[in-house]
Amino acid sequence: MFLILLCTFIVLLAVQLTLKELRFHRKYGHIPGPTGLPIIGNMHQVNRLHPWISFSDWAKDFGPLMKVNFLGQVVVLCNTYATVKEMLDTRGKEFGGRERGYRSQMVTKSSGFMRMDVQDPNWRRSRGLLHSSVKAFGPGLSRIEHYAQQMSEEFVQCFKSCNGEAVDPLSSLYDTSLGMVSLMIYERKLDSISEIFQSIKAMTSLTNEAFHVGKDGAQLDHFPWLRFFGNQTFQNLKIAKKHVFKTWNWYKNEIAPMEDSELDDSLGKPYMKVIRDYNNKCSPEERISDMNMMGNGAHVTFAGVLTTTTTLYQLILVVLHYPETQKKMTKEINEVIGSRMPTLDDRNRMPYTNAVITEIMRFSSVAPLGIAHRAVVDTDILGTKIPKDTYVMPNMYLVHYDKEVFGDPEIFRPERYLDKKGELLPADDEIWRHTIPFGLGPRICAGMMFAQYRLFLWVCILYQRFEIVADPEHPLPPCDIKSTELKGLTLMSKSYKAKFLPRD
Incomplete structure (x- = not known):
């Protein structure tokens, strides 16, 4: 009897897998891609x-558009600028x-965090208000x-305090970036040892790890029941959501009740105040809910800290x-600024520095696969x-x-963005058009100007x-993207x- 049941189960499973494969082929058979295994697809490859290197190697064989199968979930990769x-x-x-996926639904539900949906009017209004909060003119x-x-x-004081000793700058850069984002969103400068600062820091770190493209977190999307068996990604997201609510x-x-009386809006308004003012004027139907305000604040913090620091x-x-x-x-x-504090007006007179910043965004391509759409x-x-x-993903690595287009893309060469006179090439030059670290179109990074100005x-x-020099006792790791x-x-x-050797 057991043998009959076992054989029946195997036959039914084989039929189900065959039907699934036929449906898969009918739906995606016209898109080229690497051959995978039943059930797991290309996961093992x-x-x-x-x-991104695996995808880029496959692109040599499969061309501008390519499908990849992860446990039955197809992702189409766009491998060219076009x-x-x-x-x-x-x-x-x-x-x-x-x-x-389950991870996105879990973190979005009840908190609004990581919510990105062009079809959602509430999301579109929130994004528009973010643009107005960090707009590149006026206040x-x-x-x-x-x-x-x-x-x-x-970070200046932190590096000065090292007295010429070698230091890993990551923590200082991260804390500085998080501190500035909190000012832009909440109008509060947070002490890096404060409880709320550490809570926000934990939220960004745990969320980043949970959405790792190449690790086990993706398994939770396909097998949500893993959350009942101690799945670490699930635990991390639970803790991250607690930090979202805490913030x-x-x-x-503590902040909102004092905003109207204490806020100095001569320099414009923080993001949360912009939303609150909008809610006070709009109709009830157009009001941005507390959940979306909470999620937007967390999402802008997460995105604003992560990419700039990296x-x-x-x-x-x-x-x-x-x-x-x-x-x-x-x-x-030295020639343009001297010893005074740099300002954004200096950007137009500093083509080489601008070229360095643009080239590092191309060369490092810190988000090589963009965001899934x-x-x-x-x-x-x-x-x-x-x-x-x-799901479709832009292969930013291959574009950059x-x-x-770039001739020698594996070489860090800021001069590629300059003409023979040392001035920046015109914006419509092919080099500039193919440098798209912030994306394109309606989902282009809302904080693009904020990030560019802050970096400059x-x-x-x-x-x-500072003069920043290597320390012979701590050999530098390679800086190429494949390392x-x-x-x-x-x-x-x-x-x-x-x-970090002080120049003064």
Whole structure:
């Protein structure tokens, strides 16, 4: 009897897998991609620490559009600028859906955190208000400049206190970045040892690890029942959500009641105050809920801290490997700024420093696979049909390392963005068009200008105040992109130490 039941089960399983394979082929058979195994697909073939390299190697065989199968979940990779632009920009609204995996649903439910849905009017209104809060003109620009200058003293004093001893700058850069983001969102400068600061820091760290592209977190999306068996990703997300609620309660109970009387809005308003003012004027139907306010605050913090910290950390390492870059940048800083505090007005007179910052964003490509987008309708990319609810990802690494455009993409060379006179190439130049670290279209990073301005001011201040040199006792790790590792959602070099020698 047992043998009959076993044989029946095997036959039914085989039939189910065959039918699933037939449905899969009918739906995605026209899109090329590597051959995988039943059930697990291509999961076993992907380099877990360097998944973007696996995808890029496959792209040589399968071309501009390629499908990859993870445990039955198909992801389509856009491997060229043309396909990325079509997906993000030309058909941006058609690919405006968010991920529906268990991790996303778990963290979004009841907290609004990580909610990104172009179809949701509430989300669109929140995003519009974020743009107005960090807009690149008027009070918004003044706030970015003022707070970046103010917060720079955090890492300046930290590095000065090292007295020439080699130090890993990551923690100081992270704390400074988080401190500035909290000022922009809540109008509060948080002490790095305070309970709420540590809570926000834990939220960003746990969330980043939980959404790691190449690790076991993805298993929770396919097998949610793993949460009952001690799945670490599930535990991390539970703790992260607690920190989201803790931060919201701190704002609602301690900050919001004092905003109207204590806020100095001569430099513009923090993001949360912008939303509250909007809610006081709009109709009840258009009001942004407390849940969405809470989630938006957490999401902006998460995104604003992660990428800027990583990019600045990578820049310091790369410039250590290319010492001529530091000499040229310091020369320009001395000629344009001298000993005064850098301002955003200096950007237009500092082409080389701008080229360095742009080149590091291309060279390091800290988000090599961007963010997954979901097709909200049956559509196509340059004629290739993409069924509704398909996940599509932009392969930013391949766009930024296209040899036909950049010539020698594996070399860090800021001069590629400059003309023969040393001025920045025009914005419509092919080099600029193919440098898209913030994405394109309706889902372009809302904090793009905030990140660019902050990076400019901090890079100027760092190299104005310090000569940064390698320490022979602590050999530097390689700085090329293939030597980095995916730490959560972003690439990070191996840890390093450097000496920050005061120039004054």
